[in-house]
Amino acid sequence: MTSALRTRAVHAGRDDLTDLGVHAVPLDLSTTYPSRDSAEEAARIDRFAATGAVPGLPIYGRVGNPTVERFEQALAELEGFEHAVAFASGMAAVTACLLASVAQGKRHVVAVRPVYGCTDHILSSGLLGTEVTWAAPDAVGAALRPDTGLVLVETPANPTLSEVDIAALAEACGEVPLLVDNTFATPVLQRPGKHGARLVLHSATKFLGGHGDVMGGVVACGAEDAGRLRQIRFATGGVLHPLAGYLLLRGLSTLPLRVNAASATAAELVERLRSHPAVRAVHYPGIGGPLVAFEVEGDPHALIGAVRLITPAVSLGSVDTLIQHPASISHRIVDEGDRHDSGVTDKLIRMSVGLEDVEDLWHDLEQALKTC
Numbered sequence: 001m002t003s004a005l006r007t008r009a010v011h012a013g014r015d016d017l018t019d020l021g022v023h024a025v026p027l028d029l030s031t032t033y034p035s036r037d038s039a040e041e042a043a044r045i046d047r048f049a050a051t052g053a054v055p056g057l058p059i060y061g062r063v064g065n066p067t068v069e070r071f072e073q074a075l076a077e078l079e080g081f082e083h084a085v086a087f088a089s090g091m092a093a094v095t096a097c098l099l100a101s102v103a104q105g106k107r108h109v110v111a112v113r114p115v116y117g118c119t120d121h122i123l124s125s126g127l128l129g130t131e132v133t134w135a136a137p138d139a140v141g142a143a144l145r146p147d148t149g150l151v152l153v154e155t156p157a158n159p160t161l162s163e164v165d166i167a168a169l170a171e172a173c174g175e176v177p178l179l180v181d182n183t184f185a186t187p188v189l190q191r192p193g194k195h196g197a198r199l200v201l202h203s204a205t206k207f208l209g210g211h212g213d214v215m216g217g218v219v220a221c222g223a224e225d226a227g228r229l230r231q232i233r234f235a236t237g238g239v240l241h242p243l244a245g246y247l248l249l250r251g252l253s254t255l256p257l258r259v260n261a262a263s264a265t266a267a268e269l270v271e272r273l274r275s276h277p278a279v280r281a282v283h284y285p286g287i288g289g290p291l292v293a294f295e296v297e298g299d300p301h302a303l304i305g306a307v308r309l310i311t312p313a314v315s316l317g318s319v320d321t322l323i324q325h326p327a328s329i330s331h332r333i334v335d336e337g338d339r340h341d342s343g344v345t346d347k348l349i350r351m352s353v354g355l356e357d358v359e360d361l362w363h364d365l366e367q368a369l370k371t372c
């Protein structure tokens with residue numbers, strides 16, 4: 001019998017602990033691993049160079065770490081993949097996926113706006129040697145070229161929460177790998193792999209960690225892609241610190257509870273915002289979730305300056321409710337015209353609902369909305 005997500009979120013990556021005779025996950029801070037058998041070590045390094053797989057004992061911190069691997073296994077399982085590869089941040093994960101594509105001689109990327117500001121920037125700037133074509137979801141198929149190595153989409157998208165039909169997009173991609181940034185939905189609300197995504201990426205900094213105290217990124221995928229990503233991680237060095245891996249694994253155990261509780265509160269706040277005279281529009285995904293985007297009639301900066309309980313800060317997915325102005329902060333780096341074209345208006349506010357009581361949050365929002 002396969003267990004429910006809530007059960008696996010608690011036990012994935014920890015199934016061997018009872019046999020080990022420990023309760024908490026061992027935190028291995030080693031940078032290197034001694035071996036008296038250099039010939040065997042050489043054979044394993046050759047295997048890693050050929051396949052990106054690291055069976056057996058660890059070799060060096062940049063190749064792999066046992067604590068981080070527990071987090072990787074757990075996240076892979078929750079997303080329904082065989083493998084996952086963790087990175088120092090969400091952007092390190094995005095970088096590795098783009099470099100993996102370039103390394104295979106495919107430098108063209110098709111992407112759907114909006115995406116997170118830095119992801120937009122790394123694609124638009126061509127910083128990593130890629131060339132991007134921005135396309136509407138129904139125009140992705142027509143935008144593909146022989147040198148297209150990746151199609152990238154966020155759904156729900158940061159910050160407008162617009163959604164894309166993953167199955168339809170995967171179909172349009174054909175043989176070209178589809179990468180879905182699942183940071184906003186988390187595997188609790190959506191598992192893109194089921195609908196044909198080949199790579200599922202998270203800024204683990206957000207809901208997976210869940211407490212605003214750890215940065216990380218992770219990509220769930222099949223064995224071949226995982227091998228490539230590990231080799232790129234080894235070469236470029238964007239590794240996740242073992243303590244971060246420990247904290248992210250801990251975060252996963254409460255992920256379903258946190259996401260479901262915050263989503264219920266968010267849905268209630270959406271209803272109230274929709275009937276508030278100072279609110280021009282409310283954006284909320286069909287699949288639900290803890291993120292709410294809304295446009296105000298007046299000055300968004302005044303509202304953000306007036307909240308007292310809600311934390312006025314960039315980022316999302318923490319236990320506390322966070323509010324920010326995408327045009328000023330998270331999407332500041334995106335060209336103004338492109339920002340507006342993708343629905344990131346100057347009146348848009350993004351709120352990541354946390355675990356506070358709904359009445360306390362509404363009380364704070366209501367008093368802050370008086371300023372705009």
Ligand SMILES: *Cc1c(COP(=O)(O)O)cnc(C)c1O
Pocket residue numbers: 089090091092116118119154158181183184202203204205206215216217
């Ligand atoms: C924050 C974020 C990222 C980048 O993650 P970092 O951990 O900040 O590097 C990527 N995608 C989405 C959707 C994000 O919200």
